Amino acid sequence: HKNLEIEKKMAQDQFSSAMDSNDQAATTEAKKEMLLIIEREKNNREAAKAMIRKADDVVETNDKDYVFIHFILNYLPKGLVGLLLAVILSAAMSSTASELNALGTITALDLYKRNKKDEFSPEHYLKVSKLFTLLWGIVAILIACVANLFDNLIQLVNIIGSIFYGNVLGIFLLAFFFRFVKGNAVFIAAIITQVAVILVWYLDWMSYLWLNAFGCALVILLAIVLESFDRLHKNPPIKTI
Template sequence: MQPLDLIVIIAYLVGSAWLGLKLSGKQSNVKDYFLGSRELPWWAVCLSVVATETSALTVISVPAVAYLGNITFIQVAIGYLIGRIVVAFVLLPRYYRGEMTTAYAYLGQRFGRGMQSTASVAFILTRLLADGVRLFAAAIPVKVILDSYGLNLNFFAIIAILSLVTIAYTFFGGIKAVVWVDVAQMALYVVGGIIALIFITGNLEVNFWSEAADAGKTQFLDFASSPISAPYAFITAVVGGALLSTASHGADQIIVQRLLTTRTLRDAKKAVIGSAVIVFLQFALFLTVGLALWSYYERKSVEELGLERGDQIFPTFIVEGLPSGLSGLLLAGILASAMSTLSSSLSALASSTMSDLYEKFSTRPLSEVRALRLSRLFTLGWGVVFIGAGALFTGTDNPVVELGLSIAGLTYGGLLGAFFLGLWVPKARQNDAILGFAVAVALMTYLFLFERTLIGFTWYTAIGVVVTVGLGFLLSLRHRGAATPAPITTEVNAR
C-alpha cells in the first residue's frame, strides 16, 4: 500500500458525506425525511435497493464462496427474481393503497397495534445483528490496509470511523441523501470489481475459467446435493432465495422504505423487479473474481496463503496485487458497499421507531418541527448502537455472507408469515399472528444456535413462513367470523 491509496480512501469518505448533504435538499417534515416526498426516480431507487442489499458481504465474501467452492451460490439469485415479482404484485399495492410509511403499518391495519409493534421490534433486533456482521465485513479490508502500514487499529475503532461518516449524511440528509449516495457508491464498487477482474486475468498465463471448469468449480446448477442440509442445492437455493427475497423486499423496512419513495406504484414495481436482474449480474461478477483468484493464487488454501479466513483473500489481492491508487479505489468501493447498507439501516430503523413505536404509544401530539427533530435523534441514537453491534462479530469460520443471511433468516420467515396470514386467513386475529410469529422466531433461533449444520440457512425463511401461517391458521379456527381490519390511520395521512 502507498500513501496515494490512503489519500483516495480519505477523499472517498469526505466526498460521500459532502455528496449526501449536497443532494439531500431541505426537509420540512417527516415525510420529506423518511420518504423523500415520494418524488425519487425509479431507476435511482432500483440502484439504491441493490446497493443496500449488497453491502460489503457481496464484495469480499462472494469471491471467497467461489474460491473455496463453486458458483452454485448464484442459484439464489434465480429465487430472488421470483420473490420480487411476488412483492411487486402482492405486497406493494397494499402499501401504496394506504399511503403507508413503513412495511409494518399494514400489519397494524390488519391485526392491530400490538402486531405492528412486535414486527417493528423484531425488525430492529434482526437489523442490528445482520448489519453488525456487514460492518465487521467492511472492517476486514480496512484492517488489512492499516496492518500493512504498521497501524494496528482494532476492529472497534475502524467500525466507529465508518459509522460516524455514514451517520453524518444520514442524520442531516434523510432518505434523499441515502438514495443518491447509494447510486454513486454502487457505481464505485461495481467498477472496482471489473477493474480487479481485468488485472487478475492480465497476470494469468492460463485460462482461469477452463482451469476452474476442470476442477468442477463452474458448476451452476446443483441437483445432486441434499436439499435439506446443502444451502445451494437447486430446490433449496431457488425456493429459499424466493422466500428470502419476498421477506427482505416485502417485509423488511430497509427495502420497503426505499420503494415507497417512488412517484407511483408502477415505478416501485419496476425498481424492485429490476433490482433482481442487477443483483444476478453482480453475483456473477464477484463469483468470477473468486474463480480468477483461485488460479491467480495457484489453488492454494487459505492456510497456505497465510490468511486466517477466506474473506481476506480478495482484500489481500487488492492490497498486494494492484497498482497504487487502484488499491485505494477498490477498497473505497468496499467501504461504499458497507456504508450504503448502514445508511439505509439507520434511516429504516429511525422511521420504524418513529412510526411503528413512538407515535403508536405516545399520547402527546407532535408538531412537524418536533417530529422531524425527534426522527433525526432516532437516527443518531441508532448510529451509536450500530457501532456496538458491529463490534460483536470478530470472527467466523464461514464466509460472512452466509452468517449475515442466516441471521436475517431468524425473523424473515416470521415476518413474511405474518403478512401471508393476514392476506390468506380472514379469521386470524392479532394474538394468533403474534403467537405464530413468536414460535417461528424461537424455532429459527434454536436451529441457528444449535443445529446450523443440520438445515441449510436458505431454508430458514421457508420454515418460519410455514410455522407462522400454520400455527396462526390453527389458532384462527376457534374464531367464528372474519376479523374486522382496523381503519388505516398512518403517520402520513394523520398529519
C-alpha cells in the same frame, strides 16, 4: 495443500462417476474419501495458522472472509477492480442509510408516538426520529466492533439473517395472500415461530440456510391455524336437534 487439491479432485470425479453408474458402494466409498481429504485439509490449515502465530502473534490468520477480495485482486481486469469497489461501497452506504432511517422512523412512530398520551408537533417527532437514528447507528457500530471476534463474518451475517428473514417473509406473504388472517393470530404465530427457529438453530437440526424456508412456512401455518381456532371460538357451530 496442492497435493490435497489434486486428491480432492480425483475423489470428486470418482464420486461423480459412481453416482452416474448408480453404484451405491462406490458412491459411499468416494464420499468417505472426500470427507477424509477435507479433514486433512482443515488440519493443515490449522497447523499453518499455528506456525504463523509462532512467527507473529499479531498477524491476521483468518482467510475465510477474503475469498471474494482475493478473486477481485487476482482475477478481474484492472479497470473493473476500482469500479467494483465503488459499487460495493455505494451499495453498502445506501443500504446502511436506508436501514438506519427505517429503524429510526419506526421506533419514533410505532413505539414512542403510540406510547405518548400528549400530542406533539411534527418538528418534535422529526427530532425524536433523528435521535433514534443516531441511537441505532451507535448500536450498529458496537455490533461491528464485536463482530470481528467471530471466525467468519460472511457466515455470521447469513446465520443472523436466516434466523429472522423467514419469519418476516412469512408475515409479508400472510398480508398479501391470506388477508382473512387477523393481526392477533399473526403476532402470536410470529412469536412462536421466532422461538422455534432460534431453538432449531441452537440444536443444529438443519442447515442455517434452510431456516428461511422453515420460518416462513411455520409462521403461515401457525397463523392460519390460530385464526381458524379463534373464528371457531367466536362463532361456534349451532347444534341442531
